[in-house]
Amino acid sequence: MIRTKGRACAGKRRHDTEEQAEDHRDRLIANGAVRLAAYRCRNRACRGWHVGHLPKPRI
Numbered sequence: 266m267i268r269t270k271g272r273a274c275a276g277k278r279r280h281d282t283e284e285q286a287e288d289h290r291d292r293l294i295a296n297g298a299v300r301l302a303a304y305r306c307r308n309r310a311c312r313g314w315h316v317g318h319l320p321k322p323r324i
């Protein structure tokens with residue numbers, strides 16, 4: 266069994282693809298969220314995409 270205890274992605278919504286993560290991000294931003302970004306999860310046990318805050322925009 267693989268556990269992700271204590272990892273950054275614990276409790277976060279996971280997306281299988283970047284597209285899904287960006288769609289989720291867009292909805293959060295439309296609801297008034299601050300700057301958010303979709304990013305690839307570092308956790309090997311996860312390998313998904315998450316939406317979170319970034320200190321600097323990548324663009």
Ligand SMILES: [Zn+2]
Binds near residue numbers: 306308315
């Ligand atoms: Zn993750």
